Amino acid sequence: MSAGRDVYLVAQREVRERVRSRAFVVSTAFTLLLVLGVLAVLAFFSDRPPPAYHVGIVGESSPGLRGALDLAAAANGALVSTEPLADRAAAEGALRREDVDAALFDDGTILLARRGNPDLESMLTVALRQAAFVERLAEAGLDPEEVQDLLLPAGRVQVEALEGGGDDGDSGIAVATAGVVVLFVVISSYGQWVLTGVLEEKANRVVELVVAAVPARRLLAGKVAGIGLLGLIQLVLLIGIGLGAGVFLDLFELPRTAVATAVWTVVWFMLGYAFYAVIFAAAGSLVSRQEEAQAAAMPIALGAVGMYLATFVVVLPWPESMGARLLSLFPAAAPIAFPARIALDAVAPWELFVGVALMIAAVYGMVRLAARVYTGALLSSGARLGWRKAWRAARHVAG
Amino acid sequence: MLELDGLEKSFGEVRALDGASLAARPGRVMGFLGPNGAGKTTAMRAVFGLVALDGGRVCWQGRPLGRADRLRFGYMPEQRGLYPRMRIAEQLAWLGRLHGLGAPEAGRAAASWLERLGLADRKRDRLEQLSHGNQQRVQLAAALVHGPEALVLDEPFAGLDPMAAEALAGIVREQAAAGVTVVFSSHQLDLVQDVCEDVAIIDRGRVVLSGSLEEVRRRAPHRRVDLALEGEAEWSPGLPGVERLTRRNGLTTYLVPAEADPAALLADAARAGRVTRFSFQPPTLSDLFREAVER
Numbered sequence: 001m002s003a004g005r006d007v008y009l010v011a012q013r014e015v016r017e018r019v020r021s022r023a024f025v026v027s028t029a030f031t032l033l034l035v036l037g038v039l040a041v042l043a044f045f046s047d048r049p050p051p052a053y054h055v056g057i058v059g060e061s062s063p064g065l066r067g068a069l070d071l072a073a074a075a076n077g078a079l080v081s082t083e084p085l086a087d088r089a090a091a092e093g094a095l096r097r098e099d100v101d102a103a104l105f106d107d108g109t110i111l112l113a114r115r116g117n118p119d120l121e122s123m124l125t126v127a128l129r130q131a132a133f134v135e136r137l138a139e140a141g142l143d144p145e146e147v148q149d150l151l152l153p154a155g156r157v158q159v160e161a162l163e164g165g166g167d168d169g170d171s172g173i174a175v176a177t178a179g180v181v182v183l184f185v186v187i188s189s190y191g192q193w194v195l196t197g198v199l200e201e202k203a204n205r206v207v208e209l210v211v212a213a214v215p216a217r218r219l220l221a222g223k224v225a226g227i228g229l230l231g232l233i234q235l236v237l238l239i240g241i242g243l244g245a246g247v248f249l250d251l252f253e254l255p256r257t258a259v260a261t262a263v264w265t266v267v268w269f270m271l272g273y274a275f276y277a278v279i280f281a282a283a284g285s286l287v288s289r290q291e292e293a294q295a296a297a298m299p300i301a302l303g304a305v306g307m308y309l310a311t312f313v314v315v316l317p318w319p320e321s322m323g324a325r326l327l328s329l330f331p332a333a334a335p336i337a338f339p340a341r342i343a344l345d346a347v348a349p350w351e352l353f354v355g356v357a358l359m360i361a362a363v364y365g366m367v368r369l370a371a372r373v374y375t376g377a378l379l380s381s382g383a384r385l386g387w388r389k390a391w392r393a394a395r396h397v398a399g
Numbered sequence: 400m401l402e403l404d405g406l407e408k409s410f411g412e413v414r415a416l417d418g419a420s421l422a423a424r425p426g427r428v429m430g431f432l433g434p435n436g437a438g439k440t441t442a443m444r445a446v447f448g449l450v451a452l453d454g455g456r457v458c459w460q461g462r463p464l465g466r467a468d469r470l471r472f473g474y475m476p477e478q479r480g481l482y483p484r485m486r487i488a489e490q491l492a493w494l495g496r497l498h499g500l501g502a503p504e505a506g507r508a509a510a511s512w513l514e515r516l517g518l519a520d521r522k523r524d525r526l527e528q529l530s531h532g533n534q535q536r537v538q539l540a541a542a543l544v545h546g547p548e549a550l551v552l553d554e555p556f557a558g559l560d561p562m563a564a565e566a567l568a569g570i571v572r573e574q575a576a577a578g579v580t581v582v583f584s585s586h587q588l589d590l591v592q593d594v595c596e597d598v599a600i601i602d603r604g605r606v607v608l609s610g611s612l613e614e615v616r617r618r619a620p621h622r623r624v625d626l627a628l629e630g631e632a633e634w635s636p637g638l639p640g641v642e643r644l645t646r647r648n649g650l651t652t653y654l655v656p657a658e659a660d661p662a663a664l665l666a667d668a669a670r671a672g673r674v675t676r677f678s679f680q681p682p683t684l685s686d687l688f689r690e691a692v693e694r
Contacts, residue, residue, distance in 0.1 A: 006497070013485075013493055017482075205478040205480025208478055208480075209474060209481070212448075213470060213494070213497040213498055379444075379449060396410060397451055
């Protein structure tokens with residue numbers, strides 16, 4: 001029977017059995033809720049939309065007040081609207097009903113429901129002073145409208161910065177950080193699924209029946225592919241919902257690099273998952289009892305955590321440093337470090353090319369190595385096998 | 400015909416197979432016997448390509464056995480096991496598909512075996528929800544679901560109660576009657592004697608005795624004489640090459656050379672006392688086994 005059909009049948013069983021399991025449904029729902037929750041919290045604490053104030057003006061206001069208010073509001077990044085109020089009683093009523101945020105009197109009084117918003121107070125103070133200034137200039141014989149024009153911003157002001165990075169630097173960092181976390185979580189959790197899947201087959205002793213019909217390498221390939229497909233679906237859901245919700249909640253504009261980052265994240269997920277999943281599979285094949293799963297996964301999980309921390313410490317703060325470059329070319333770290341650098345727009349095209357090529361080579365090598373260990377260890381039972389012992393035992397297994 | 404031809408395999412210092420050869424014929428049931436560690440499981444695993452042989456080969460219909468042939472074999476490994484959380488009908492159908500059946504065909508085959516084994520109403524249950532005995536039945540169905548041309552069963556009777564063993568024996572005989580080549584290993588020699596037509600006895604990696612059960616019993620250099628004398632009188636046959644095996648409940652068992660004359664033996668015994676029981680038969684499988692693997 002063809003390798004493709006074998007791999008397909010094994011993968012299909014993995015997908016079907018896992019999608020039906022409560023663990024998968026719960027973990028997917030939980031992860032999505034977690035992402036949405038984090039985004040909602042971020043949205044709550046992030047920059048609010050510009051504050052908008054509604055200001056009541058009591059009595060006959062000076063002619064320049066309206067213009068002065070607009071200027072002061074623009075300087076403070078706020079929006080101000082006004083309405084006329086008849087007298088102090090009307091102003092107090094409007095304040096109590098919260099129809100207005102403040103009331104201005106022509107004697108220069110600012111009336112508030114309560115103090116506690118220094119931004120508003122200083123903005124109104126500036127506006128009142130400016131209005132008074134315009135009034136005095138008018139009294140001195142200048143046409144109030146000319147004065148008003150003179151006060152309008154003249155010329156075009158341009159802001160330049162010494163550090164580059166463009167205007168979506170902040171969004172880039174957010175996307176990079178989110179990418180690092182998500183990739184690490186998805187790669188290591190799905191890798192561990194592979195490990196427990198392999199171990200289950202061994203512990204339940206079904207594996208001998210299966211490898212009598214399907215060569216061990218195909219069983220490995222199908223298992224890794226099936227679980228990886230689930231991981232991919234979960235990742236795409238996460239990215240899609242994460243980006244969608246982020247834009248919807250006004251957390252970020254999609255940065256220039258968002259689409260590329262998303263695509264590269266998926267590519268690196270596949271490479272990184274393949275790399276780690278086969279190691280997890282080989283580790284799972286070395287033990288025979290469920291209780292040993294944690295011990296078997298530990299060294300690999302620790303390695304992945306190390307790469308994750310290194311990415312946080314080296315790549316995120318200094319994406320273009322030599323350390324970051326080297327780290328992102330190192331196969332065990334590349335799947336986490338590279339997408340972060342892409343999100344930060346800190347990758348030269350040749351680097352990407354070399355990185356992907358190196359990673360593909362590493363995945364190929366790891367698949368060969370892990371498949372041999374897996375084959376050698378699969379039919380052993382009893383005590384935990386060493387990697388070297390399993391490697392040698394593969395000699396005794398045909399196929 | 401399934402032939403093992405001079406199989407050799409060492410695991411380090413241990414010589415698991417040392418030129419083991421046998422031939423199992425279609426339509427017949429072969430019992431594959433041997434003490435623990437004699438190489439039974441290694442030989443059976445070699446049939447399924449699970450062991451890389453150092454020498455020899457496995458042939459099917461006269462040609463070296465290939466992967467495509469193996470898919471038409473049914474296997475029950477010594478280490479039983481299926482997916483505990485998978486529904487049994489789906490599990491059997493999946494195994495059928497792994498062996499090359501199309502999806503609808505596999506579904507039908509799974510349903511019909513579950514029906515046959517009395518598990519039709521449990522088909523949506525997970526394996527772990529079944530009793531031990533029912534799990535054993537599913538395990539048997541797993542070896543049969545794809546309608547194999549040859550069945551290789553490693554200790555299929557181990558752990559079965561007498562009813563289940565009888566049911567299994569029935570299915571095994573029926574498969575052979577339908578033309579399937581059946582090989583099974585066992586420790587339970589009396590059971591083997593009831594179920595199989597051919598035997599092969601393996602010891603220290605070599606097949607030391609094989610052939611049809613009738614033939615190997617007839618060919619044996621000994622006959623078994625059971626004798627009881629009234630009053631438990633003593634008698635020993637005046638022949639060279641006689642071995643007294645056991646004396647139990649007044650019945651004494653001797654092995655005598657095959658060419659001995661039963662009538663003369665009986666007459667000789669009658670001189671020692673009144674004979675209450677006398678039999679002269681080819682050796683049992685147990686006798687042959689003991690002799691073949693004697694150390």
